[in-house]
Amino acid sequence: MTEKEELELFASGHRACAGCGEGTAVRQILKVAGPNTIATICTGCLEVVSTGYPETAWEIPLIHAAFENSAAVAAGVEVALKELGRKEGVNVIAFGGDGGTFDIGFQALSGMLERGHDITYICIDNEAYMNTGIQRCSSTPYGASTTTSPTGKYSIGESRPKKPIAAICAAHGIPYTATANIAYINDLKKKVKKALETEGPAFLHVFAPCPTGWRHGSDDTIEIARLAVETGVFVLYEIIDGDICNLNVTVKPKKRKPVEDYLKRQRRFGHLTKEDIAKIQQEVDEKCDRYGLPKRE
Amino acid sequence: MTEKEELELFASGHRACAGCGEGTAVRQILKVAGPNTIATICTGCLEVVSTGYPETAWEIPLIHAAFENSAAVAAGVEVALKELGRKEGVNVIAFGGDGGTFDIGFQALSGMLERGHDITYICIDNEAYMNTGIQRCSSTPYGASTTTSPTGKYSIGESRPKKPIAAICAAHGIPYTATANIAYINDLKKKVKKALETEGPAFLHVFAPCPTGWRHGSDDTIEIARLAVETGVFVLYEIIDGDICNLNVTVKPKKRKPVEDYLKRQRRFGHLTKEDIAKIQQEVDEKCDRYGLPKRE
Amino acid sequence: MYEVRFHGRGGQGAVTAANTLADAAFREGKDVQAFPMFGVERRGAPVNAFTRIDEERIDIKTQIYEPDAVVVLDASLLDVVDVTNGLKPGGILILNSSKEPGSFDYGDAKVYTVDATSIAVDNRLGTETNPIVNTAILGAYSRVVGNVKLESIFEAITMNVPVKVENNQKAAKEAYEKVKGV
Amino acid sequence: MYEVRFHGRGGQGAVTAANTLADAAFREGKDVQAFPMFGVERRGAPVNAFTRIDEERIDIKTQIYEPDAVVVLDASLLDVVDVTNGLKPGGILILNSSKEPGSFDYGDAKVYTVDATSIAVDNRLGTETNPIVNTAILGAYSRVVGNVKLESIFEAITMNVPVKVENNQKAAKEAYEKVKGV
Amino acid sequence: MTVKITLGAINKEHGSSRKYKTGGWRTVCPVVDLEKCISCYRCYDYCPDAAIKKIENGIEYDLDYCKGCGICSKECPVKAIVMVKEEK
Amino acid sequence: MTVKITLGAINKEHGSSRKYKTGGWRTVCPVVDLEKCISCYRCYDYCPDAAIKKIENGIEYDLDYCKGCGICSKECPVKAIVMVKEEK
Amino acid sequence: MGEQISMTVKGNMATALGAKLCRPNVVPAYPITPSTLFPEKMSEFIADGELDASMINVESEHSAMSACIGASATGARVVTASASQGVALMHEMLFIAAGMRLPIVMAVGNRALSAPINIWCDHQDTIASRDSGCLQFYAENNQEGLDLMINAFRIGEDHRVLLPVMVGIDAFVLTHTMEAVKVPAQEDVDDFLPPYKPKYGILDHREPATFGSFAPPEYYQEFKYEQTKAMEKSSEVIDEVFADYAERFGREYCKVSTFQCEDADIILLTMGSMSGTAREAIRKMRGDGKKVGLAKLTVYRPFPEAELREILSKAKAVAVVERNISPGSTGAIYAELAGAFINQKKKPLLKNFITGLGGRDILVETFREIYEKTLEVVKAGEVKEPMEWVAMNEEVMR
Amino acid sequence: MGEQISMTVKGNMATALGAKLCRPNVVPAYPITPSTLFPEKMSEFIADGELDASMINVESEHSAMSACIGASATGARVVTASASQGVALMHEMLFIAAGMRLPIVMAVGNRALSAPINIWCDHQDTIASRDSGCLQFYAENNQEGLDLMINAFRIGEDHRVLLPVMVGIDAFVLTHTMEAVKVPAQEDVDDFLPPYKPKYGILDHREPATFGSFAPPEYYQEFKYEQTKAMEKSSEVIDEVFADYAERFGREYCKVSTFQCEDADIILLTMGSMSGTAREAIRKMRGDGKKVGLAKLTVYRPFPEAELREILSKAKAVAVVERNISPGSTGAIYAELAGAFINQKKKPLLKNFITGLGGRDILVETFREIYEKTLEVVKAGEVKEPMEWVAMNEEVMR
């Protein structure tokens, strides 16, 4: 491990919940990116827990402007760096929560990708608006109970499938797109490195469980992240130059575990019936078949 | 032709330029949709030429709120119709120009698609912001000169490729996506019909030249639209259930004409050198190979 | 006007305790307010919640700076939080602790203790590592402060703590009985 | 203050005519304004443009309602637009037409004609179906109204009409010479 | 054309654009030779201004609205339409 | 902790969150058995709070910041870490 | 009359309950602290079958208001909630909703605007939309929040008005604070509030209409004039509706309500939750023999200038206490109040106090200080410093 | 001193030329009528190598201002342009740019806000952002547009200020109108305007800083206070910079400039292009012996209350003529002017005239009418109807 890798650029003392997957994600990402990095962030847990005045957990230059514009702010940063002759050797990373990426910040992201900025956009996905207290996002998976997609007499919880954000970004034809997961640190780091080395826009979709919002133990965060991959709920892949039809799965579980193993660990899915789970299993199976993942255990 | 087809629901007297492709597009689309249709539109040429108070060219209910929210307004209309028990047998169409679709309205569109509204979104693409006087849009093709991507000593004109909007929309996993073109009326109408019959969101990308912005004769509109297909610059296809890797090309030119035939007819491309054209040709060839279109003449 | 501050950790139910106490007093015809610390604290972080109770209509909308009583849901907070900060002279301090009140020295504050954790665990409220003590401690409050009846707290629990109502009520009752220092 | 209104069709260059006239007068040390009709008219639709010329500083920012002169770039507009609307009594009307001034009856307006279309076509300005007549007609204006010299119009053409400068100048000159009614 | 304003600018006069005759924009005018016409109705389909009506065995122009763009003429497969400079 | 405000709330005290000791949030505390530890550093990698330092042949806790989430304990492949109820 | 049920609820629940009683059809909303509980509760009501309506979980506030517009134009009764950045993000659409004369109701949890980001109480979010053409009500407590929501629908939908209405409840101080409220019975609200009947037209294929026309200069000013007149007209509609509500439900509302103003030399003009604390402060100061009174703005748009003139003209000085600031000018209310008095013969001295920004707590002592400062003005007979900031945290100032 | 070149240009070209002379580094912009020519011209300058900068052709105005913020925080000099719906769409970001103290300059083509949609002159777009913390200048003509742009950078970047500045030029009446302007020489502007030096920090990995912190209630009000003080301080900076500009370039600017005010009984207070017509009207009315003068607001934020008091207090009445309306209240300037006078002993009667909305032309006759109406007020000695709409199109009213 290099010296740079030892630097903790996302400092302790940030106020994320105990066991928050975002902490692990950002720490590891910044280890790869190193100190010559400028980051932008969206409003969301990451910002609220790390920038409360007069403290900041950031060891690198950081700018937070609003919830929906991390990518647009980053575009300004990137172009300014180039114009001022300071871009050489400097990474620009735009962070966004799933809310700031899939929903309210999606247009700014799409515009940034389309214009071809040399920016790595990293979405840290905890599958809901956590900062405001677990509301539905288009990243929220089918069946999850959130405060705006509550389970109830007339509701199963979230009724829409998860928006396929990585595929959508890749469809822009950008040079590098990948999905990653905090349980798979090496895979994550490799992808961060590739993304940063890419000239032009790269999109990274990082799966990071939230014990508070998913309602699991604070110690379960990594295990649940891993189960998402082992069950095929979240597939780790890369897409080069937007060639969606040739995606490269980077982590293939030998045998896929049943999705129930994943779902039953989280109280957001606690209300699902056997039939609901079977339905989800079927969808995951179909997706995994498409991705060429092994059959289920 | 049925009686409904004879209705002119986009009335004469609208103030589009002579030879405007938008007029043809909207007339034909509404012929398929018929009078039991409610439409929303973005700010743009279509709105400005058709709704100048105290006149309106629309024979169907229409709402224009702003530039960036045709899809979101349509979502409100659709849900209200359902809640009020009036949705049955009524089409909801959200129109957007390319600016209102690819750029400023893209997030509202993406959100609408993701939420699964029963709405047909139709983008009428003239490859720039025409209403404000021919500015660059992410729909503007590589090499085109616009007022914000002017050709100049240090500029070839637009330097980015056209944003692949239909693929991006399809990547949302929506049931029906298609590209269409005003020169191919039957193909267009079939697709409008399919889109309207689809339950849930459908996206239609309609190519409609703008003589003013593309700088060609007002009588060339249809011919140029046709050349876009015959050269492979604009491919007509359908994508079912977002299965991008299995798109169905609906109009295959027997032999592809060289892109020069298309480019040289438009003064927006007038400055391109032989090399520039060769580069564009190569990209079109590659794309057409991917789509399984015939080789070039 | 009687003002109470609750100390807990994010996720431990201090806010529910404040709400339930207010609701209980409301059921006795009093005017009430209950509110969380206005902040962004995350699960695990020390948090506060507040209750105001008055016979008269409560107009005031400020935060509470000088409570009449302080209730601490988690004794481990005593090391990290100044729980008696602003407590009125001679005010009441109710601690969730198995220790005797006498083992704490908080100046002229009147200290009471109750082993709400054990009571919660016994009544299967929360888990062993994460016991939910907020209802138990309200039983102790009722006994110690006396401005809200235990029955009212039972009623308020029904509204504010939708799961395991009876266990919660039982826990409140036990705490009412077992609180030390009275 | 001298106020001029140009009539043309969207895309025909009425705005450039107004701008060029203003620029020409400006080169003679006058204060000027030139503006299009403030609207959303599309190519083909009848449009207006305006020029104000004064020896004094022009402060006024209103639109022009009662022009001293009206210039019509396209005779086909005469059927669809009331070109003398607001024209000052005894005002000047310059028409692009091959006809004689006498064949038009516009009350007390002084009518002048010039076959700007032929001149433009001869000078290869625009196409036969879409001749660009705006510079030619300015030559006629210079002659008829006389408050701007032909040389100034030549200069202004250099700035405002970046292509085929000489042809445009030549067209202006020809129109200056050929305008009828003077 | 002065019209009283309506609440919130809601306009119920659907299709009222027809009051405005865009025929005035025209500088060249389409003329059809019905002898040649094969009633394929391409001109009808493509006209951006709905200025062509189908009639038995051919088409008819609505010159109130035809802007003279020339599309119909160009797209007619049998060259039945010519554009003629307007003599006004 | 009262700090003077800075222009536009720009904060140059990078990493100053360390002034706030999140160790106070902890109710259970990780304890490592260095005998068992195989220095795989998974605990280090996964800790969301950078509360684990690598040392020669093992790890060390920075209890000022450890929130006691238990991830390190759960993820240790050799079960070298146990979570112990904090006695304060 | 059904019985009103008493319960303790948070402010957001109070506005949600108020909205639910009005039977909205469509609820497009986007979460934002501190108003998120509103859409959450509406979602719950719908999920549990307690309310027959549809949520639209849009992807931004801009789309929230856009969907409100679409749904309202289609004839639905529409409600939403937002705050702060959300209100700012829908700024453009607020003007459009008003211009289209759509009686959308929005519960706002009044919160500060970035930068720096701050989630606490402040009125800048809605104040900064004061030109939008939306009516604006501000609640002092949760009961007012609930009641004002019900009144908002009736007033906004009145055919003399037809404008959107915002009901502001203060961030946290109300939104997250539990208080006792009385909840009217459904059948009584049904009686009070008839189903929404659009006046002029809706999006309906049986009667096609174009909404959102392009208006040239010949018409635009007249549309604005009509819209402005409707807003002015709403003043009398508000009086009527408030009176009817009082009669039916026993709770009286006024655009400006007063406390101890009759003989007051100094009147504190307040808005929102600070009014309660001000009342408390006035009780104490009255105890000390100070002649001080309170005027509370419940309705800020339309600005009740006549009422304010009536109430305040007898005072020697008025302290306008505001949770907003227009940098380079004053608080918004101060200027408008000055506008109401400027041409009057008899008028009090006016002094503007800016405080409570970004959740700065406004204490009884704050009002005492404000009173003392205003008293100095009265003594001096002139206002040297028209605007002062109070409750500053001097410790952190550079 | 280099020679100033005279030429005829449209208003947008004037502001673009002004901006170009300031050597911006980054130009994020989004087209909108009537300001589109600004980004078009900047694109051209860059494409032709006349300006060494980068355009960012963003996908919306929200992103335009966001990119401005990112670029400015990185240390770049940034300029953009917008209007109407664009200004409204970036509303949220304007407050953020100001709160972050970023001296972004924006040329605005002042235009009406929807609904109904209208592309013509009106000041509502920027007026509705008057709380944002941006300075606001309004030009009477193209020369002012050009000059004010140059002044805007110097003022906004002054370390006592550090705030965004908007320069408003009226839709069409200026943006699309060709007028003669004098263009300063590049080297003189370089002398006048030193390179942008951020005061406190930029985004630079060599000195990491966090921008856009989350500020709890302990700090927020103080940040707002500092920002407000900077805006107030800008008042003297404006005087200094205007004076320096006058000395160097020979054109004098004042926050409020006057014409025939010395002995005027009635003063017309105007802003933007209408001021020229008003001057013309006053010349005519003076010819008829009427004692009328003009005060023109060039700077609206900070609101020049002291200057206005000074200038207007001798008049018997002031007619505040505004191209904006806050429905349910008055025009924005009227209220603020009232705020400036309310506590004064000596003050004129104030009357508010709303006109020119959505491109309604403001004529010499309009000012005559305004004068007459104000004269009635003077005669009556009181203001019965403080706000009136003039130049209404009665024909279209229902």
Ligand SMILES: Cc1ncc(C[n+]2csc(CCOP(=O)(O)OP(=O)(O)O)c2C)c(N)n1
């Ligand atoms: C315009 C705007 N709307 C809403 C909000 C409120 N808000 C702040 S963060 C957030 C949710 C963040 O969700 P996500 O991006 O998924 O990040 P997370 O907190 O889950 O990490 C919301 C709704 C805001 N700050 N600005």
Ligand SMILES: Cc1ncc(C[n+]2csc(CCOP(=O)(O)OP(=O)(O)O)c2C)c(N)n1
């Ligand atoms: C928020 C906002 N920004 C900008 C504009 C200005 N504007 C109106 S239409 C338009 C371009 C429309 O382009 P497109 O959608 O492609 O439609 P077209 O006119 O080309 O048919 C622009 C930039 C606006 N109305 N609103």
Ligand code: SF4
């Ligand atoms: S709520 Fe979830 S995402 Fe937010 S800090 Fe807590 S664990 Fe992390």
Ligand code: SF4
């Ligand atoms: S500019 Fe183009 S799109 Fe717009 S009306 Fe004219 S031809 Fe049609």
Ligand code: SF4
């Ligand atoms: S296109 Fe030609 S042949 Fe066909 S209908 Fe028209 S005129 Fe007749």
Ligand code: SF4
């Ligand atoms: S010329 Fe154009 S507008 Fe006229 S009928 Fe033919 S296609 Fe239609």
Ligand code: SF4
């Ligand atoms: S995870 Fe276990 S074995 Fe690995 S370094 Fe940590 S304590 Fe040692």
Ligand code: SF4
């Ligand atoms: S318990 Fe959690 S916070 Fe503490 S060291 Fe282990 S992983 Fe880090």
Ligand SMILES: [Mg+2]
């Ligand atoms: Mg999230």
Ligand SMILES: [Mg+2]
């Ligand atoms: Mg377009």
